[in-house]
Amino acid sequence: MHFLQHLPHFIGLERLDASEIRLTQSVITTLCGLPALRELCLYMPSALARSEGRPFPNVHRLELLDGFPFPTTHDIVAFCNKFPNLRALASSAGYGGLLRDLTRAEESSIFPVLQEYTGTLRNLHIFARRSTLTHITLVDGFLFSRLVAELQGVAALPNITFLSLALITSESSWFDGAQIETLFTLFPNLTELQLTFMPTEPDPQILTWQINGSLDALLSLLPSTLRSISLKLDLSDYHDTRDPDLEDDFSLLFDYPHFPSLRAELMAKCPALTYILFDGYHFLFLWWKTSTSSVWEATADYYADARGPSGAT
Template sequence: MGFPDRVPNELWGEILGNVNEHDRPTFQKISLSCPAFLPVSRPFLFSAIRLTPYRIGNDGDLLLPPPAEVDRHLKRLEFWCSSKIAPLVRSCLIHPLDSYTGRDVSKWSSSTDTPNILLDSLFQRLDHFTGLQRLHASRIHFTQARVDMLSHLPKLFELHLSGCAVAPGEHIETSPHVLRIPNFSLCHDSKSDPADNYWFPLLQPDQLRVLRSDFALGRTTDTISSFPNVQTLEAIMHRQTPSQYSRALSNFPAVRILKLWGKGLHTDAVVPDAVAIFPVLEEYYGPHEALPLFLAATTLRRVQTKCARSEDLVTRIQGKHGRNIISFNVELKTLNVTIFNKIVEHLPQLTELLITCGVSNLDSMFTRVVYDARKVPKDAVVDGRFGDEVRMGFKPSTFFLKLADVPFLPPALERLAISWDCYNQESCFELSAYMVPDFSQMRDALVARCPGLNWLWLNGIYFRFEWRDSMPDGTVKEFTAKNFMDAYVQWGEIFYGWEVL
């Protein structure tokens, strides 16, 4: 008995589950390496099918490859629909051929008779994929028959549609609640019309758990039914009034995670009571203008937002609300000790505070210029770049030197990250003088005030301090042009799991 035979197939399945699902060459090699691996690797090898049914021409015509290639695709589809392979398929991706793929498309041409021959062939056999769980379709036309086929897929739990439309001359019957799909995403293109949306009435309200839509909910209220079990909602908020969004969002009373994009609310509008909208909201990601809508929810624990003017952010979080938030992630254009004080005073229960201050011009980080390098303090660092002037008064240094002495810090604070990011560091050719704070002393002072503090990340463009309770001394690193981008990538990795706004 060989080694593969002594290990249960279930264990091999767990091991192969760590391989990237799109890495077909690896699964092919595994399946050919040993007879015992064939039944184990086959479910992974045939778990996903991808179809390119046509290419969209510049004038919108559907272009097909030469007839020989169409025949080859049809034969390949027959193989995938066979009784031994079809039940293994778990996901299906349908999208037109992109012009930048590098494939030779010179022989692709329009077909007035059968432009949808490949797409029709797939949908006619789609019910063979009895284990299909995820279907992603991009820029395809739907007919009544294709919509009906979706309703006959017993295992389908995720449907993602991007830039899809109704086929010319077709009409989709909005038969209520025919799609029992827990996870639904809808993205439109510039030619889509939210008023003609027919997907929401097709969804089974009790089944839906996750809804993503880039249609502004405030403009599609009439087409949205009540979805009492949606827990994750992603949508557009584009200059609507609170009353418009209150009507739309009230259709989702069970939302726990809310993600909004767009330009937010009218800033001069009156904000209603958030508790009536989302009584169990736990996480909010979106524009700062909408924060007053949701801060009153006593269940809200986690917030991520961005704001061009720090004063606007403070205005929206001040007051009695927000006292239960434990994690706050914000991107600002300016940051000083006064703004920091107001943020932590209004959010006293924080255990995690992550602040990014993005600047486009490094000159804005200095307050004055001297012409004589001998006037630079002895404990300052000069970056050594070419120039006759020396810029001083580096704002991140000033901030970090005062950080440990701010009037208030959340006593339960465990994670603190403050980072200045300069998107054009090489724009200035003058010498820069900056102070590197005594981060070890600062860490000790912060831990004394916040005993639970176990992680610090303080990035001042020219220097960075990182400390965890597992590395008691911490590390201080001065940045140069060479390692600036490395540090920027590391900062992005810190926020893995947070949404990109």
């Protein structure tokens, strides 16, 4: 509280983490007037939605931590309208169905110049068509079909250059060639791609076949504009819980890709490529071309065995 009392004197404050602070009306009014405040982190934004304070015209990045949900649609729209110049939003909360039935005018009023969206799939429909939006990071795992449904009616989003997805997969629903083609039809101008696969049936032999098929499809369909690619296999739900022998099974049965050949194919397909990461949970490959044109490469069969950078070439 002592800090909050002196808040008006912090005219050079650029970022405030208010995740453990209950904001009073006077504090909110002070925050609105801080000229240098660019980033704000909140835990209970519904205190702020009902305030009578002025907007936050200088805040460009907003992080919303899990906390009390907004009670009504009016509250969440009123809250969002307090940040007319927001460039980046990070939130793991979906806020129930409050953002599903907004009018077109209400949707367009929410963060009208947003450039980076980090949040749940269920809120993507509000921001996806924004001409200003360039970065999408979806924090929840989902089937690829849900992404297509969320973007129903969208032919392509050529303004999106960064995309990060976590896809739930199974033996019958893998990220195959048809889905990959759909992805790059929706996002034709990607420069950075991060894909995490979350299999529900982690059989090493089946995953070997599926991953090799996905890599073949990716190589033929990747946009030539790509500068960075990250592919991860998330088996954390199975590690040391469902099958204690799973780690040994993977080390013995999983057929790792031949990384040098794969890297060469990727670089031929995408000449601007500067970063490659394959994280198979029990193997790791990293290739990175730095801004000084030095090249770093590291491989490991286990995280504990990871070697340091092999040196510049």
